[in-house]
Amino acid sequence: MLVLGLQGSPRKKGNSVYLLNRFLEECKDRGARTEVIHMDGLDIQPCRELVVCEKKGFCPLKDEMESHIYGLIRRADVVVLASPVFFYNVSAQAKVLIDRCQMFWGRRYKMKLADPDAGFRQGVLLAVGASGGKRLFEGVELTAHYFFDAVSARFAQSLTYKKVEAAGAVADVPGVDDDIRQAAGRVMDAVQNKPCLVFVSKNDACRSQMAAAYAKMAVKGSIRVLSAGMDPARDIHPAALCFLADQGIDIKYRQPRFLDTLIKEEFENSLPFQVVCMEPDLLPIPGVNTLFWDLPETQDASNIAVAGNQIRTRVDSLVSDLQCRNQSG
Ligand SMILES: Cc1cc2nc3c(=O)[nH]c(=O)nc-3n(C[C@H](O)[C@H](O)[C@H](O)COP(=O)(O)O)c2cc1C
Incomplete structure (x- = not known):
């Protein structure tokens, strides 16, 4: 915060x-x-x-x-x-x-x-x-x-x-x-006082950034959404910026964050209620409910649209799932 x-x-x-x-x-x-x-x-x-x-x-x-x-x-x-x-x-x-x-x-x-x-x-x-x-x-x-x-x-x-x-x-x-x-x-x-959802990838330059942006747009402030990387890049991938900008979503001037720093700065007193991990071999936050999404690599810019479209679909169903859980809980 x-x-x-x-x-x-x-x-x-x-x-x-x-x-x-x-x-x-x-x-x-x-x-x-x-x-x-x-x-x-x-x-x-x-x-x-x-x-x-x-x-x-x-x-x-x-x-x-x-x-x-x-x-x-x-x-x-x-x-x-x-x-x-x-x-x-x-x-x-x-x-x-x-x-x-x-x-x-x-x-x-x-x-x-x-x-x-x-x-x-x-x-x-x-x-x-x-x-x-x-x-x-x-x-x-x-x-x-x-x-x-x-x-x-x-x-x-x-x-x-x-x-x-x-x-x-x-x-x-x-x-x-x-x-x-x-x-x-x-x-x-x-x-x-809002539940927090965190997307984690290796570099926080592309997939986790896109997922966080889609989730924020979908939850409209009712859930806090963050993203972080195990080994963050200096900047967000320019092709991810363009891909989202084509859909009217603006993530320019954001920066990838270290997961370790994010945990220290944001979760001293409470934990996120859900983590979504973009790599199967990451174990980002012990003790937190974690989903693993098997997504295409995005080092190659041509894969960004493929990954982005998959992420959007998955985020939509995750968010409606979370909203149902919140309503029934
Ligand atoms: C250049 C200047 C213009 C000011 N204009 C106004 C004004 O239009 N109306 C007003 O009530 N006070 C005005 N003030 C007074 C300040 O707003 C006031 O002293 C305020 O407490 C200063 O806050 P600060 O200590 O955070 O700088 C002006 C002061 C200065 C130096």
Whole structure:
């Protein structure tokens, strides 16, 4: 479970930092891993409106968005945007990153590609401003709404605080810690208390990725679906990306994961209820109900469509089986 914080204030001991840190601590206490991007001072260029992303699905600007942040957003189960109000919107630091997420918007709305985690990922807004006006957070909330939509996250929670100006003063607002505890609890409940299904292959570059994508599309957020490899490749196989993209499914910017790391990071306190293994000789997680699928090798790109079609059929019947089991259980 990854909770990703995007921190937009230039003040290192400011109010946005306070709110975000408290929120992430609560998520950590509930077993999540957390990561923070302080947007001030990052190497992110503003969008140049080259419109390449809307036609080809990538941004030609080479900076930390491409090397780091797009992948983190794709991996995040929860995206938390924390920003001060600057002239009735988010800070410029936050806005630069948000504008560069036009890449996700282009893939989603122009290229008609669906992120398989769209039914699962949650978005949270934390914002603070100095004045007391009724409409103080309207701009920030609208921006957050369209940002979360572009990154395929459901806008789940918004915590906003007025009349807070000095750095760190939000800590003294009555009830702020309770608000955060409750909001973090609700968000974590939505993503955490779900049965988990894991697909495992040797490299997590192709078959397990395709299976996880199909399963996520089929379960629509009701089950948590992950994939991992015994010896993961650096990147997903480009032919698997294309094969799924032809069916409107978007797995670009995801990365293969180590099974060992996945077990450490995701299953400290509970186990998946089902593992599906793509190789007969793997024994991935002792003590967990494991299915073995005998599938064609995919080293040769021409086999990817054959394997992909078999995987889709098997995933469909596995998912309807699991749903029947859940209903009867
Ligand atoms: C450039 C700038 C613009 C601001 N614009 C607004 C504004 O439009 N409305 C408002 O209520 N506060 C505004 N503020 C005040 C900040 O939102 C406020 O001090 C906030 O608590 C800062 O949060 P931080 O500590 O996370 O940076 C502005 C501050 C700066 C520096």
